[in-house]
Amino acid sequence: MLTMKSCLELYCPFPESLNPHVYEADRHTSAWVHTFGLVKDEATWDTYHEQKFTWMVARMFPEAPLSSLCIASDFNTLLFLWDDHLDDLSPNELNTGFERMVYQMMQIMENNKTFTLETGGPILSAMSDIGQRMPQVSNRGWQGRFARSLKDAFI
Numbered sequence: 001m002l003t004m005k006s007c008l009e010l011y012c013p014f015p016e017s018l019n020p021h022v023y024e025a026d027r028h029t030s031a032w033v034h035t036f037g038l039v040k041d042e043a044t045w046d047t048y049h050e051q052k053f054t055w056m057v058a059r060m061f062p063e064a065p066l067s068s069l070c071i072a073s074d075f076n077t078l079l080f081l082w083d084d085h086l087d088d089l090s091p092n093e094l095n096t097g098f099e100r101m102v103y104q105m106m107q108i109m110e111n112n113k114t115f116t117l118e119t120g121g122p123i124l125s126a127m128s129d130i131g132q133r134m135p136q137v138s139n140r141g142w143q144g145r146f147a148r149s150l151k152d153a154f155i
Contacts, residue, residue, distance in 0.1 A: 017062035018055070025069040026054040032074050036126040037117065038081050053077045068137045075130050082123050102154040109147035 019025070030049065039045040054073040061072055082101075089097055104124055107113035108131040115124035134143055 017059070019058035019062045019064060019069055021064075021066040021069050022054055022058035024066060025058065025073050026052075028070045029054050029073045029077055032070075032126070032129075033077060033081070036129070037122045038078065038126060048077070048081065051080075053080060065137075067133075071130060071133050071137060074126070078123065078126050078130070085123065102151075105154075106147070106151055109143075109150060 030045070033039060033045060039048065053076050057073045057076050058069060061069055064072065086098060101123065104113070104115070104120065105127050108115070108124070108127050112131065114128045114132065117125045120128065134146070138146070
């Protein structure tokens with residue numbers, strides 16, 4: 001017979017683990033978010049920061065070196081911030097804005113296009129930074145698979 005307690009327990013055959021670089025990566029991602037102006041004010045960032053995006057990534061990659069953990073944390077945080085940005089758009093802006101942003105993000109990932117804050121705004125310049133750092137922690141084959149997966153997720 002199943003009890004309420006047994007129904008609520010989640011079986012996970014893997015030991016719980018947290019990347020030991022989580023605090024350093026979290027400091028990095030906080031500074032990175034501010035560098036690219038991805039949030040409008042400190043109160044907004046405090047709300048996001050309470051969601052512990054870096055901790056989620058540090059659990060996904062418990063053995064990643066700091067440089068890889070920082071890229072993963074930055075990218076994960078960027079996706080959450082971009083999603084919330086999309087929520088604020090009108091239906092007309094959403095249709096054209098999303099497609100244009102996906103196209104430009106794919107230009108970064110597939111063609112090494114680079115945007116600055118002036119030429120692409122916060123989201124594209126932050127994605128450009130991630131694209132420029134990826135070769136430091138991955139090979140071309142992995143980068144190609146990542147770009148295809150990203151494109152599939154968007155389309």
